[in-house]
Amino acid sequence: MKRWLRVSFSLLVPFILLFSLGACSKKEGLKTVRVAEVTRSVFYTPQYVAIQKGFFKDEGLKIDLKTTAGGDKTMTTLLSDGADIALVGSETSIYVHAQGSDDPVINFAQLTRTDGTFLVSRKKIDNFSWDQLKGSTFLGQRKGGMPQMVGEFVLKKHGIDPHKDLKLIQNIDYANIANAFASGTGDFVQLFEPTASVFEKEGKGYIVASFGKESGNVPYTDYMAKQSYIKEHKDTIEKFVRALYKAEKWVKDHDSKQVAKVVQPFFEDTDIDILASSIERYRNQGSFGTDLVLNEDGWNNLQNIMSEAGELPKRVDYKTLVNTSITKNVINK
Known part of the structure; x- marks a missing residue:
């Protein structure tokens, strides 16, 4: 019985090696x-x-x-x-x-x-209208980047001059914008998902509008x-x-x-x-x-x-x- 097992295993070895080499080749390929x-x-x-x-x-x-x-x-x-x-x-x-x-x-x-950003308000607003941004502090995105340009495009569409009708903050690094808002900077901010929903769940902010719906294709x-x-x-x-x-x-x-x-x-x-x-x-x-x-x-x-x-x-x-x-x-x- 033991001799049969030794013979069987010796016959299987080439196939095992062939399969292993084939798998490696596919992975390395x-x-x-x-x-x-x-x-x-x-x-x-x-x-x-x-x-x-x-x-x-x-x-x-x-x-x-x-x-x-x-x-x-x-x-x-x-x-x-x-x-x-x-x-x-x-x-x-x-x-x-x-x-x-x-x-x-x-x-x-x-x-x-x-656009993939959403307008997030620090306070809960039941009946939001864009003119509520006038006089507010808006935590914007990097100058020249798509989020900021779309943001300004949408604000102007609703009769808001982003450089005159509100205080626009643009000197915060992209990766730190969400943290800055969570720390108390700004009344409104543009955020991507899932950050926007996480903030809403934690009570740090409330989604009031979609820049994607407003800006089109x-x-x-x-x-x-x-x-x-x-x-x-x-x-x-x-x-x-x-x-x-x-x-x-x-x-x-x-x-x-x-x-x-x-x-x-x-x-x-x-x-x-x-x-x-x-x-x-x-x-x-x-x-x-x-x-x-x-x-x-x-x-x-x-x-x-x-x-x-x-x-x-x-x-x-x-x-x-x-x-x-x-x-x-x-x-x-």
């Missing part, structure tokens, strides 16, 4: 793509779903994700080759273009199609890369987009609680119900796209918002900084 995200937010739910559900892995990609708080830091990371792909506001590509880059940054996929957060990277790694970009497209469809087809459970590892300190309600809020206002295509109307609206804020260096033609060929190829297959 994953291509690493370094992605810099401008912030960690439920706003980017499809991205986290693509990672957690293995959609990137299915395409042979391993995502090295790092959070680089703020559009300026994210773009600097991309330009200095600290990342292959950036998830950041499209306005940053326009700023780089204005500086005359030899290797322009190209928007190739749109993740979110509305805009390429708020897009995936972009240097033109040279897209040219040299077209196959990788296509696989990247395909994984995201699968994730967007998955998010669309599952309820918010199911989605929340999948992305919770990225928000370990956030209650599952808060995550679910945040995802539902973004879903209801159309923040999550379904095709990843950055359309020309959205691009023009972006530049209108930048122009209104006095931050548009020069209007840039849609086809100069937007490449939808790969995305369209993926969704039409």
Whole structure:
């Protein structure tokens, strides 16, 4: 009996080794793509779903994700080759273009199609109206960034001059804005989810309006890369987009609680119900796209918002900084 076991095991050894080597080869065969995200937010739910559900892995990609708080830091990371792909506001590509880059940054996929911030009041307001901001202290975002430009665009839409009708604070670093408001700075603040809902639950503030609903369709957060990277790694970009497209469809087809459970590892300190309600809020206002295509109307609206804020260096033609060929190829297959 023992001799039979020894013989059997000796026969199995080659198969065990073959299986182990095959598994290792498959794992080692994953291509690493370094992605810099401008912030960690439920706003980017499809991205986290693509990672957690293995959609990137299915395409042979391993995502090295790092959070680089703020559009300026994210773009600097991309330009200095600290990342292959950036998830950041499209306005940053326009700023780089204005500086005359030899290797322009190209928007190739749109993740979110509305603003992702909410107006949070320190005090509970039962019947909110925008004119209640007049004379208040407003804790704004970084000058020239999408949250601040959209914020000013919406305020002006409601007849409020952000630089005359209220006290606008813009000297606080992006990563510290929520903490500053929690510490007592400002009567109103713009916050992303899940922070806005967490503040509401803890009684630190109350959500009174959505900047996303007010500003309409805009390429708020897009995936972009240097033109040279897209040219040299077209196959990788296509696989990247395909994984995201699968994730967007998955998010669309599952309820918010199911989605929340999948992305919770990225928000370990956030209650599952808060995550679910945040995802539902973004879903209801159309923040999550379904095709990843950055359309020309959205691009023009972006530049209108930048122009209104006095931050548009020069209007840039849609086809100069937007490449939808790969995305369209993926969704039409």
